[in-house]
Amino acid sequence: MTPKISARDVSVFYGAKQAIDHVSIDVDRDTVLAFIGPSGCGKSTFLRTLNRMNDTVASARVTGEILLDGEDIYASGMDVVQLRARVGMVFQKPNPFPKSIYENVAYGPRIHGLATARADLDALVEQSLLRAGLWDEVKDRLSDSGTALSGGQQQRLCIARAIAVDPEVILMDEPCSALDPIATARIEELIHELKGRYAIVIVTHNMQQAARVSQNTAFFHLGRLVEFGATSDIFTNPREERTRDYITGRYG
């Protein structure tokens, strides 16, 4: 099967500084891919190339090619707003809009024209909150502010917001690092439930989390992709010494 995303020879520069050095990698459909590696190795930078989030950084420059279903996302005609709906993102710190729970989820579908009638929008909000595992906790207070929820609930609200615009890929940049262990477990369960429907790419510092949630793992070091493979192989039988040193906690 053709990959969902195919990155070829991708380099990223911040001004003169090179943060990613000729990385090629495929993101498979309906699977979870984990990016691991020591702080500053470029995981977030590379993740952000996959939906052109680096466009928001004035000094950032991307070379190489990133194909989404065979289509070059850096082509001049690409609609970036549309792209970021297809390739959604969940950030380290939950960042709900300072609006109601309902509006947080309804906003995207409304601006993308996915639902106009109130009943359709209501159904989409309910379905997205259900899929994000938050519906039961919020169904009686949809008009409360999203920012009044707990951190873990806010993160699930952000996942519901990403899901609501019917994405194909969800990028998660350390989505649990601001959460307690119970909220973290809840997000990990959710990732399991979502993986049959979307391609998910997750950056994590937590080796156990990478081993628990992903089927494939990519190990980055100093801007290079050192090793990529099935998570079970990377964690039990890495080919590269640098990978072995990192996963056994020798550095990073």
Ligand SMILES: Nc1ncnc2c1ncn2[C@@H]1O[C@H](COP(=O)(O)OP(=O)(O)OP(=O)(O)O)[C@@H](O)[C@H]1O
């Ligand atoms: N906006 C920016 N401007 C300049 N340099 C940046 C910018 N963002 C990241 N960098 C640099 O690019 C390199 C890669 O950073 P990046 O945040 O992608 O790494 P990371 O592996 O995700 O790190 P961490 O695990 O600490 O989040 C680092 O040297 C970092 O200092």
